[in-house]
Amino acid sequence: MDTDEELVIDAPHRELLDQILDKWSLGILNELCERPCRFNELRRAIPQVTQKSLTATLRRLERNGVIERKVVSTRPVAVMYLITPLGKTLRHPVDVLLAWASQNMPAVERARRDFEARGETDGL
Amino acid sequence: MDTDEELVIDAPHRELLDQILDKWSLGILNELCERPCRFNELRRAIPQVTQKSLTATLRRLERNGVIERKVVSTRPVAVMYLITPLGKTLRHPVDVLLAWASQNMPAVERARRDFEARGETDGL
DNA sequence: CCGCATCCCTGAGGATACTG
DNA sequence: CAGTATCCTCAGGGATGCGG
Numbered sequence: 001m002d003t004d005e006e007l008v009i010d011a012p013h014r015e016l017l018d019q020i021l022d023k024w025s026l027g028i029l030n031e032l033c034e035r036p037c038r039f040n041e042l043r044r045a046i047p048q049v050t051q052k053s054l055t056a057t058l059r060r061l062e063r064n065g066v067i068e069r070k071v072v073s074t075r076p077v078a079v080m081y082l083i084t085p086l087g088k089t090l091r092h093p094v095d096v097l098l099a100w101a102s103q104n105m106p107a108v109e110r111a112r113r114d115f116e117a118r119g120e121t122d123g124l
Numbered sequence: 125m126d127t128d129e130e131l132v133i134d135a136p137h138r139e140l141l142d143q144i145l146d147k148w149s150l151g152i153l154n155e156l157c158e159r160p161c162r163f164n165e166l167r168r169a170i171p172q173v174t175q176k177s178l179t180a181t182l183r184r185l186e187r188n189g190v191i192e193r194k195v196v197s198t199r200p201v202a203v204m205y206l207i208t209p210l211g212k213t214l215r216h217p218v219d220v221l222l223a224w225a226s227q228n229m230p231a232v233e234r235a236r237r238d239f240e241a242r243g244e245t246d247g248l
Numbered sequence: 249c250c251g252c253a254t255c256c257c258t259g260a261g262g263a264t265a266c267t268g
Numbered sequence: 269c270a271g272t273a274t275c276c277t278c279a280g281g282g283a284t285g286c287g288g
């Protein structure tokens with residue numbers, strides 16, 4: 001469909017970040033950093049996620065090599081998800097990001113209130 | 125038990141990161157870190173973005189206080205977008221993230237190939 | 249217990265046309 | 269020049285049911 005496209009900033013990087021920083025990934029990664037988890041353990045740990053989204057996110061993370069999926073062929077099949085060494089290296093960047101968010105949340109909220117309040121003075 | 129801080133990912137943080145790390149924000153932020161830009165300058169700098177998405181992203185970034193919108197009431201109205209001090213503090217976290225992406229892209233691509241290759245043999 | 253398949257709905261985002 | 273308004277598409281993700 002698309003031929004050679006002009007890359008804006010870092011198209012591959014953008015794509016990778018999209019896959020890793022999406023809605024549920026951070027929570028899952030965070031959970032798996034603590035301990036390996038089974039599918040339903042993750043569901044319990046992150047109650048808001050649906051089965052479908054959880055499966056999709058886990059697959060995506062596995063595909064990108066940040067988590068590993070281990071099938072244990074016991075009686076009712078058990079599946080373990082664990083963080084990989086590559087996945088562990090994500091902790092620092094994510095931590096820095098979350099630290100920024102924590103630290104600047106007040107400023108952001110102030111900006112948001114300012115923005116709403118200013119809504120009228122902005123003529124155009 | 126170790127004493128290191130647990131990453132907390134609550135809804136407000138997630139939402140904030142979603143608003144700031146979305147499809148076009150990084151590119152725009154990057155551009156505005158270099159120099160203040162006008163609307164069409166940004167369009168030219170990031171050719172893939174449509175007016176609608178650009179407008180929406182700029183509004184979102186402005187609302188969150190990371191950029192500022194300055195209207196100059198000259199003859200044909202001019203609008204300047206500039207990074208705020210708060211916006212500048214985003215550079216480091218984003219930089220760390222991009223550095224991670226750069227550094228680990230090869231590993232990720234390897235993992236992806238592994239994943240695809242494993243998909244056939246596994247027959248799942 | 250794990251997770252794939254299906255239907256359905258919402259909303260982000262692209263294309264296009266039109267104003268101040 | 270800097271948007272707003274309208275239409276349309278399509279992927280994300282909730283709900284439910286089935287299969288290994």
